[in-house]
Amino acid sequence: MSRNKKIILTAVLLSMLIVLSRFLSIKTPIMKISFAFVPTMLCAVWLGPKWTVLLNVLGDIIGATFFPTGPYFIGYTISTAIAGLIYGVALYKKEEKEYKDLEFIIRLSISTALVAVIVNMGLNTLWTSMTTGKAFKVLFVTRVTKQLIMIPVHVVVIFAIEKILRGPFNKYIRSNND
Numbered sequence: 250m251s252r253n254k255k256i257i258l259t260a261v262l263l264s265m266l267i268v269l270s271r272f273l274s275i276k277t278p279i280m281k282i283s284f285a286f287v288p289t290m291l292c293a294v295w296l297g298p299k300w301t302v303l304l305n306v307l308g309d310i311i312g313a314t315f316f317p318t319g320p321y322f323i324g325y326t327i328s329t330a331i332a333g334l335i336y337g338v339a340l341y342k343k344e345e346k347e348y349k350d351l352e353f354i355i356r357l358s359i360s361t362a363l364v365a366v367i368v369n370m371g372l373n374t375l376w377t378s379m380t381t382g383k384a385f386k387v388l389f390v391t392r393v394t395k396q397l398i399m400i401p402v403h404v405v406v407i408f409a410i411e412k413i414l415r416g417p418f419n420k421y422i423r424s425n426n427d
Contacts, residue, residue: 250423258422259300262288266308271316282395290336290407293360295418298337305333324376332368336360354408361403365396 265288274283285308293301309329313321339360342348348356370392378385 251425254422255296255300259292259296259304262292263304263308263311266304267312267316270308271312271318276318282399284406286403287406287410289333290340290357290403291411291414293333293336293340294342294411295422296337297341298334301333301337302330303333305329319380322376322380324372324379328368328372328376331372332364335363335367339363350408350412353411354404357404357407358400361400361407365400369396 266285269287270281270283270285274281274285288308289301289305292304306326306329309326313325339356340353370389374385374388374392377383377388
């Protein structure tokens with residue numbers, strides 16, 4: 250895939266990420282529920298770790314700058330970069346390689362669980378505790394419940410979307426017809 254296609258695809262996914270995370274999400278003071286994971290995970294599958302980290306960092310900075318929901322805190326940018334790295338390393342399919350569905354589901358489940366534990370329950374709970382002054386343990390309990398519910402949702406949603414988009418992606422984007 251050409252660099253131009255990668256840049257354009259990243260820009261499209263970036264706009265989706267910002268809309269899904271800033272406008273089409275449910276926010277509470279201690280938790281946010283959204284489908285912003287979809288563009289991140291698709292970028293990880295299609296473009297790999299460096300593009301996914303770039304997507305997430307730009308999405309966080311642009312979103313926080315132009316559509317703030319509170320003061321900017323760099324910890325969340327670090328968290329989103331780490332999530333992009335985990336997804337990118339675990340899910341990236343090189344152009345000549347296709348995963349079988351079972352292998353993809355296993356990679357998807359492992360990466361989603363890692364992001365849930367390390368980033369969402371660990372780092373983001375720490376950042377929320379630091380910025381709100383609420384006790385870490387209290388925040389952690391609510392986040393554990395949410396993550397246990399969301400892990401299977403993420404896996405099912407991404408598997409379905411990626412499987413639906415696999416053919417068109419390979420035909421129109423991954424092809425060398427620039």
